[in-house]
Amino acid sequence: MISFNQVHKRYPGGYHALKNVSFDVSKGEMVFLTGHSGAGKSTLLKLIAAIERPSLGSLIVNNQNIRVLKERALPYLRRNLGIIFQDHKLLFDRNVFENVMLPLQICGFDYRESHKRVRAALDKVGLLNREKSNPITLSGGEQQRLCIARAIVNRPIILLADEPTGNLDSEYAHEIMAIFKSFHQVGVTLLISTHDEGVLLDTNVRRLTLKHGELQPASPSTNLTGSD
Amino acid sequence: MRHALTLIISVLRRMFASRLAGMLNILVIGIALSLPAGMYVMLQNVQGLVTKLSGAPQVSLFLTMDAKSDDVRKLRIQLYKHPSIKHVEFIARDQALEQLKISTGLTDVIGGLKQNPLPDAFIVYPKQEDAITLEALRNELAKLPNVELAQLDSSWAYKLEALLKFGRMVVLILASLLSLALVAITFNTIRLQILTQRDEIEVAKLIGATNGFIRRPFLYFGAMQGLLGGGMAWLIISLSLTLLNWQLTPLSQLYAFQLALNSLTPGDSLTLLLFSLYLGWLGAWLSVTRHLSQIEPS
Numbered sequence A: 001m002i003s004f005n006q007v008h009k010r011y012p013g014g015y016h017a018l019k020n021v022s023f024d025v026s027k028g029e030m031v032f033l034t035g036h037s038g039a040g041k042s043t044l045l046k047l048i049a050a051i052e053r054p055s056l057g058s059l060i061v062n063n064q065n066i067r068v069l070k071e072r073a074l075p076y077l078r079r080n081l082g083i084i085f086q087d088h089k090l091l092f093d094r095n096v097f098e099n100v101m102l103p104l105q106i107c108g109f110d111y112r113e114s115h116k117r118v119r120a121a122l123d124k125v126g127l128l129n130r131e132k133s134n135p136i137t138l139s140g141g142e143q144q145r146l147c148i149a150r151a152i153v154n155r156p157i158i159l160l161a162d163e164p165t166g167n168l169d170s171e172y173a174h175e176i177m178a179i180f181k182s183f184h185q186v187g188v189t190l191l192i193s194t195h196d197e198g199v200l201l202d203t204n205v206r207r208l209t210l211k212h213g214e215l216q217p218a219s220p221s222t223n224l225t226g227s228d
Numbered sequence B: 001m002r003h004a005l006t007l008i009i010s011v012l013r014r015m016f017a018s019r020l021a022g023m024l025n026i027l028v029i030g031i032a033l034s035l036p037a038g039m040y041v042m043l044q045n046v047q048g049l050v051t052k053l054s055g056a057p058q059v060s061l062f063l064t065m066d067a068k069s070d071d072v073r074k075l076r077i078q079l080y081k082h083p084s085i086k087h088v089e090f091i092a093r094d095q096a097l098e099q100l101k102i103s104t105g106l107t108d109v110i111g112g113l114k115q116n117p118l119p120d121a122f123i124v125y126p127k128q129e130d131a132i133t134l135e136a137l138r139n140e141l142a143k144l145p146n147v148e149l150a151q152l153d154s155s156w157a158y159k160l161e162a163l164l165k166f167g168r169m170v171v172l173i174l175a176s177l178l179s180l181a182l183v184a185i186t187f188n189t190i191r192l193q194i195l196t197q198r199d200e201i202e203v204a205k206l207i208g209a210t211n212g213f214i215r216r217p218f219l220y221f222g223a224m225q226g227l228l229g230g231g232m233a234w235l236i237i238s239l240s241l242t243l244l245n246w247q248l249t250p251l252s253q254l255y256a257f258q259l260a261l262n263s264l265t266p267g268d269s270l271t272l273l274l275f276s277l278y279l280g281w282l283g284a285w286l287s288v289t290r291h292l293s294q295i296e297p298s
Helices: A041-048 A071-078 A096-107 A111-124 A140-152 A170-185 B002-015 B019-054 B069-081 B093-104 B107-111 B131-142 B155-196 B198-206 B211-254 B266-292
Strands: A002-010 A016-025 A030-035 A056-061 A081-084 A158-162 A189-194 A206-211 B059-063 B085-091 B121-126 B147-152
Touching (some): A002 A041, A016 A041, A016 A056, A041 A056, A041 A158, A041 A189, A096 A111, A096 A140, A096 B198, A140 A158, A170 A189, B019 B155, B059 B131, B069 B085, B085 B093, B093 B107, B121 B131, B131 B147, B155 B198, B155 B211, B155 B266, B211 B266
Parallel strands (some): A030 A189, A030 A206, A081 A158
Antiparallel strands (some): A002 A056, B085 B121
């Protein structure tokens, strides 16, 4: 589903954000991406969504070669991805419901079907009773959950989350992890970046660690294999 | 279809969300368009008046007072045989005096005259009606014996025609300049909108919106603003003409002459609306093309 092969990312100015990164994520897998801040986790996720392009190497996402993907084809790649942004990127000029509605409007869903789906997505993250609120009135955890609802309303095959538990207390963080697990159970491919080791302790999933832009070899002590 | 309608409604809502700013833009566009369009209407009216008044061009030949009936007969035969004359009408001096009495209502004054001051006259209708041929014919006829004066009756119409041509050029220049202004106004309005909706555009791009999808509301906005501006121009012109006609009514009664300004024809109105819609769309298109590529998610 996602395949990195000797991928480098160098920014103009010479900053080398990713060095020789190779790994594969197969369909339906749930993978955690960890590493210190500035290790290149966000860059890696941006490459998958083609927000940035690799400088070297090959990157295949959902059978599309990101390095040579045409500008025109970008929207159709992104429609298969659900992205949960570190800064949420919610729109404060519309209410919760309309925020979640946006991806469906973009894909041209009909009115009834999209209303049904928005309600289902909001229900999933427990925000159905806040659908008329402005997102600015929501707490940090609620905003995060709203961002998740918007990412999943389109039923993407790949879900990317950049520090979804970033500044949440552990109770909220576990709540959100539980939501991700439920997506994993229905066959969605997930790639979740986090620097929050606490969230990972009790999870038995594959883990990729970045350090200064390089993927660390999986050491026996931290490699808790056993994903399905 | 439903999508387009929903989009138009949301665009309208956004246009009037800032009611004053939206109205002001439309008013400015309306005024800018009403200037050339209003001048065009005035020219059309003058043109109509000229055609109504001038009729077919004719040359009046006034004979000398001492011309005998024999001379008149000779002259008449000569005119009938002339190759470039279609038709000749003779107006005897007594007949001319009668007509004058009837048409002016100055019976008493004319009755008081000791003798008829009017000469015999021929009215000559030429075959060709262009200004140069007419002028040549007039000069030729003026040299005939017993002709005191040859007068080209519609020469003023030709002069006015030339003046109208000049006026049309003024309208064209003004229309071009103000159309450019309309495009510029829309360009700027859309630029500001794109700036204020930067977040929305960025998010939309991130979740798979095509450029067409992002563009469409702005293009609709430009086109709608242009169309409403055109409608405003139409209103301004119609209202102004109603006011002017109101003032013309007593004037036309005084002169016993049907004098009223026509407004834009349905065809002209449609042209005005479509043209302003197109200009608005064009301004939006230029603006979106220029500014949208600068917004890329990072």
